[in-house]
Every structure is written in structure tokens, then in C-alpha cells.
Amino acid sequence: MRATSIIYKRELGRYLRSPIGWIIAAAALLVEGILFQSQALSGEQLSAIVLERYFYYASGIPTFCGVLLAFRLLAEERQNHSMVLLKTSPIRDTEIILGKFFAALTFMTIIFVLSIYMPLLVKVNGKITFAQIFVGYFGMFLLGSATLAIGIFASSLTRHQIVAALLGAVFVLIMCMLFPLAKRLDSPVRDVLEQVDLWWIHFQNGFMRGILNLKDVIYYLAVTYFFLLLAVKTLEAKRWQ
Amino acid sequence: MIRATKLSKFYGGKRALGPVSFEIADGETVGFLGLNGAGKTTALRILASDLRPSSGSIEVGGVDAVADPHAVRKRIGFLPENPPLYTEMPVSDYIRFAGELRGMTSAELKKRLGEVLDIADLNDVANDPIDTLSHGFRQRVGLAQAIIHNPQFLILDEPTRGLDPVQIVEMRNLIHDLKQNHTVLISSHILTEISQTCDRLLVLDKGKLVGSGSETELSKHEGDIGQITVTVRAPSGDDPKSAITKVLAAIANVTKVGEPYEQGGGFTFSLSTSKDVRADVSRAIVEAKLDLLKLDYARSELENTFIRLVGGADASN
Numbered sequence: 421m422r423a424t425s426i427i428y429k430r431e432l433g434r435y436l437r438s439p440i441g442w443i444i445a446a447a448a449l450l451v452e453g454i455l456f457q458s459q460a461l462s463g464e465q466l467s468a469i470v471l472e473r474y475f476y477y478a479s480g481i482p483t484f485c486g487v488l489l490a491f492r493l494l495a496e497e498r499q500n501h502s503m504v505l506l507k508t509s510p511i512r513d514t515e516i517i518l519g520k521f522f523a524a525l526t527f528m529t530i531i532f533v534l535s536i537y538m539p540l541l542v543k544v545n546g547k548i549t550f551a552q553i554f555v556g557y558f559g560m561f562l563l564g565s566a567t568l569a570i571g572i573f574a575s576s577l578t579r580h581q582i583v584a585a586l587l588g589a590v591f592v593l594i595m596c597m598l599f600p601l602a603k604r605l606d607s608p609v610r611d612v613l614e615q616v617d618l619w620w621i622h623f624q625n626g627f628m629r630g631i632l633n634l635k636d637v638i639y640y641l642a643v644t645y646f647f648l649l650l651a652v653k654t655l656e657a658k659r660w661q
Numbered sequence: 662m663i664r665a666t667k668l669s670k671f672y673g674g675k676r677a678l679g680p681v682s683f684e685i686a687d688g689e690t691v692g693f694l695g696l697n698g699a700g701k702t703t704a705l706r707i708l709a710s711d712l713r714p715s716s717g718s719i720e721v722g723g724v725d726a727v728a729d730p731h732a733v734r735k736r737i738g739f740l741p742e743n744p745p746l747y748t749e750m751p752v753s754d755y756i757r758f759a760g761e762l763r764g765m766t767s768a769e770l771k772k773r774l775g776e777v778l779d780i781a782d783l784n785d786v787a788n789d790p791i792d793t794l795s796h797g798f799r800q801r802v803g804l805a806q807a808i809i810h811n812p813q814f815l816i817l818d819e820p821t822r823g824l825d826p827v828q829i830v831e832m833r834n835l836i837h838d839l840k841q842n843h844t845v846l847i848s849s850h851i852l853t854e855i856s857q858t859c860d861r862l863l864v865l866d867k868g869k870l871v872g873s874g875s876e877t878e879l880s881k882h883e884g885d886i887g888q889i890t891v892t893v894r895a896p897s898g899d900d901p902k903s904a905i906t907k908v909l910a911a912i913a914n915v916t917k918v919g920e921p922y923e924q925g926g927g928f929t930f931s932l933s934t935s936k937d938v939r940a941d942v943s944r945a946i947v948e949a950k951l952d953l954l955k956l957d958y959a960r961s962e963l964e965n966t967f968i969r970l971v972g973g974a975d976a977s978n
Binding site: 430 | 710712731732734741743744749761762763806
């Protein structure tokens with residue numbers, strides 16, 4: 421895991437030094453702030469409902485930023501030919517993927533931290549607990565790790581960054597539309613698709629309402645593992661092509 | 662030692678390389694010569710454990726490169742055709758990063774980084790971001806990342822590609838210095854580049870190995886003929902031209918004596934020979950009491966050998 425740490429440090433440094441990372445962060449926080457002010461705080465309502473609404477809109481950060489932060493991670497390396505350095509070094513493909521994944525996840529967590537003033541305002545002026553805030557952010561963290569993994573998998577498929585971004589967005593969109601789609605179908609396909617959905621069942625019905633379910637945690641960890649594994653296998657396969 | 666046995670690589674259904682077999686001894690400098698698309702880059706990428714072969718085996722320093730690629734990668738430095746650079750990084754940070762990836766400790770890196778900056782002559786730009794450097798300097802940075810871990814084997818794919826004449830000479834000198842401490846493999850389609858740098862050549866054509874050996878051996882292998890140009894003066898006699906021609910034609914291994922022309926008070930002859938017979942020529946001239954004014958031996962042009970090896974008209978076109 422030494423190589424993971426080396427790649428992690430370089431990638432995180434890249435996010436922190438490059439304007440692109442901060443532009444994504446600023447745009448996400450701006451949109452989130454506007455939605456918080458205009459939607460979550462509109463009208464008189466219970467502070468718990470305000471917090472729910474906040475997490476409803478804030479979950480857009482991991483959903484969209486996951487793809488935006490991940491699409492270049494491998495595609496750019498191939499486009500710039502720098503992937504050869506990683507592939508001819510004595511490190512495993514798993515270490516490459518994990519280093520990049522954790523760096524992106526760390527930067528996404530920084531964006532979460534910068535947004536925390538909004539639920540704290542609700543806490544100061546209402547009656548919610550820190551546990552509710554923690555559970556909501558924990559859910560966003562898990563959702564973010566899943567979308568990042570999907571984005572990295574998309575990035576492993578092509579050397580073209582735009583194509584990787586589009587593929588990642590399409591994958592995430594499909595995963596988020598499975599629940600509405602499932603409602604039109606019959607059991608058992610409906611039951612399966614509902615449980616595979618990325619947002620409605622596991623985030624909206626759980627973390628967003630301050631409810632911590634083990635099955636939701638396991639679901640997001642499983643999605644993250646599955647797509648990271650696909651990315652590793654794609655890298656391995658490209659050595660044979 | 663590097664030993665490749667029946668190495669093949671297919672891209673989809675298309676054969677890019679092989680089957681080829683060759684050995685490279687420790688300390689050798691070997692050139693992979695071939696036209697564009699001959700399979701040079703594929704061969705080098707397999708040797709660098711970047712690609713896996715479709716079939717065949719490859720041993721690097723006694724280690725099976727397919728079964729244990731990590732052990733092989735530790736012993737290899739690879740400069741691909743397009744240097745693998747992170748252009749936003751300063752030069753020294755990038756080289757340090759490459760060393761860390763190769764498993765070097767901080768202490769090892771601290772000691773080695775200065776040496777590598779000296780070898781690649783990068784001290785003046787050590788703190789500059791790579792994207793501010795010229796192509797020649799970027800190529801040097803690429804070479805620096807390949808040697809930071811002091812690998813036993815150094816693989817350079819078209820190292821002078823895109824460089825200007827001054828940079829080519831500098832890169833050639835740099836490679837010459839590296840030959841002292843590394844087994845070096847170089848690919849190029851520039852014949853003079855290869856012939857000046859390498860001890861031995863592997864000539865590839867359409868993925869197949871069509872020639873192997875030193876430049877001289879390749880020429881001999883082709884039954885090639887060396888050229889001796891000799892200028893001789895006959896002090897006396899009615900027909901000096903015929904007398905000299907007779908003497909030269911009688912020398913063993915001289916296959917043809919060309920029509921002479923007058924030059925500098927003597928006659929200049931062009932001799933076709935099956936080997937280097939300069940000593941025999943000079944001895945025969947002196948023994949015949951003729952004056953030897955000039956003697957020059959030209960091996961057959963590598964270019965001609967290359968063109969013959971890879972199929973004549975295709976190559977010359």
C-alpha cells in the first residue's frame with residue numbers, strides 16, 4: 421500500500437493546486453448555498469424537515485462532483501502518456517486505482533466540510549442533533565464514494581476525457597433512475613432494481629432522514645467495491661490487448 | 662541477460678510482433694531497427710513489462726517477466742516514445758515521484774536525485790515546472806525518470822525523436838555515458854543513430870526478426886562487399902594503369918577492380934572485396950615497387966544492408 425500512498429499524495433496535491441478542483445468545489449458550494457437559501461429555508465417548518473431538505477439538495481454534490489472529479493483520473497493519464505510510468509513501475513493496478521480514488525474522496529470530503537456551516541445554522545436556530553447531521557454527511561460520503569468509483573470505472577474505459585465524463589454521467593444517471601423505472605415493472609425484477617438504485621431507497625429513505633441502516637452502508641460499500649474492481653480489471657485487461 | 666523465446670503479440674486479430682527469439686547479454690547496447698510499424702515499440706513495451714505477450718516467454722535477469730512482472734520492473738528503466746511526464750510538476754518533484762514509485766527510500770532518493778540531475782544536465786531547470794521546458798529538456802526529464810532507480814536494463818524507444826541536431830548529439834553523448842553502467846536497448850528507424858550508438862542490431866520487419874548482429878556481421882551475413890579506394894603511382898613503365906590493375910587483381914579476396922581515374926599524380930582504383938584486405942593491398946603495392954599514395958576502406962552502407970533485409974523497394978520508399 422506504499423504505492424497507494426505515493427499516488428494519493430500526488431493526486432491530492434493536483435486537486436489542491438489546480439484551479440479545476442477549486443472551480444468544481446466553488447460551483448458546487450454556490451449551487452448548494454442557493455438551493456439551501458431558496459428551497460430548504462422557504463416557509464416556516466420544523467428544523468428536522470429543513471435538515472432533510474438540505475440533504476436532499478446537498479446530495480447533488482456527491483452525485484455530480486463524483487463524476488466531475490473522477491472522469492480525468494485515468495483517461496487523462498492515457499491521453500498524456502503518463503500512464504506508462506505507473507504501468508512500468510513495480511506497483512499493482514489496485515494500488516493505482518486506490519490511490520486515485522482516495523485522493524478524489526478526500527477532496528470531495530473537503531467540499532463537504534466547507535458546506536457544513538449550513539446544517540450548523542439549522543442546528544443553532546432549531547432542534548436537531550449532531551447525530552442527524554453526522555448521519556446525513558455519512559450518507560453523502562458513502563454516496564460520493566460510490567459515484568467516484570463509477571466515475572473511475574468510466575475513466576478506465578477510454579483515453580478521451582469527454583467520453584469518460586459522459587459515460588460516468590450516464591452510468592450514475594441510470595443507477596439513480598432504477599427506482600422510478602422499477603415502479604413500472606412487476607416483482608421480482610422491480611424488487612431487485614429498487615434495491616440497486618443509487619439514491620432513492622438508500623439515501624432518501626435512510627441517511628437523508630437521519631436514519632442509519634446497516635444495509636444502506638453495505639450497499640454503498642458494495643457499489644464502491646464493485647466499480648473499483650471493474651476499473652482494476654479494465655486496467656489489467658488493457659495490458660493484454 | 663534478457664532472453665525472449667518465441668515472443669508474439671497480437672492486437673485484436675492482427676499480429677504486431679513475432680514469433681521472435683533473441684538474447685541480450687549484460688552490458689550490451691542493442692538497437693532495435695525497423696521501419697515504422699515493424700514491431701519495435703511493441704517489443705520494447707513487452708520487455709519493459711508494460712504489455713504482456715500473447716504467447717512466448719521472456720526472462721529478464723533470470724526472472725520470468727510474465728509470472729513476476731514486478732521483479733522485472735524494478736530492474737528496468739523505460740523511456741517510451743512519448744515521455745511519461747506530469748507536466749504540472751517541477752522537474753525534481755517529478756523525478757522524486759518516479760523514484761518513490763520504484764520503491765526507493767527517502768535517503769536513497771536524496772543521494773540519487775543529485776546524481777541524476779547531473780547526468781541528465783537538469784540542474785538549471787530542477788525547480789521549473791515541466792510544461793515550461795523545451796522538447797529536448799522534456800526528453801532529458803523522461804530519461805532521468807528512467808534511470809533514477811539505477812536500473813540494470815535501460816529501454817529507450819526512439820530517444821532522439823523530435824530533437825534538433827544539437828539535442829541529438831547531446832542525447833547521443835548521454836546514452837554513450839549510460840552505456841558504461843547499464844545494459845541499453847534502443848529502438849530507432851534512423852540508421853545512423855543506431856549504428857553510432859549500438860554494439861549489436863536486431864532488425865525487425867513486419868513483426869519478424871530479419872537480421873541480428875553487429876553492423877559488420879549483418880553486412881557479411883548478406884554476402885556483402887566492402888569497398889577499398891586506393892590511389893597508386895607507378896614510378897616507371899609504359900602502361901602504368903595496366904600494371905597496377907594487374908597487381909591489384911591478383912590480391913586474394915579482391916573480387917573486382919574498377920576502372921581507374923587520374924588523381925594527385927597517380928591512379929585511383931575502386932576495389933570490391935569480400936573482407937577487409939587493406940593490409941594485403943598495401944603489401945602487394947609495396948612489393949610491386951609501386952607508390953601507395955592513399956588507401957581508404959568503406960564498409961558497405963548500413964542503409965543498403967537495411968534496405969535489403971527489410972525487402973528492398975518497400976524500405977527505400
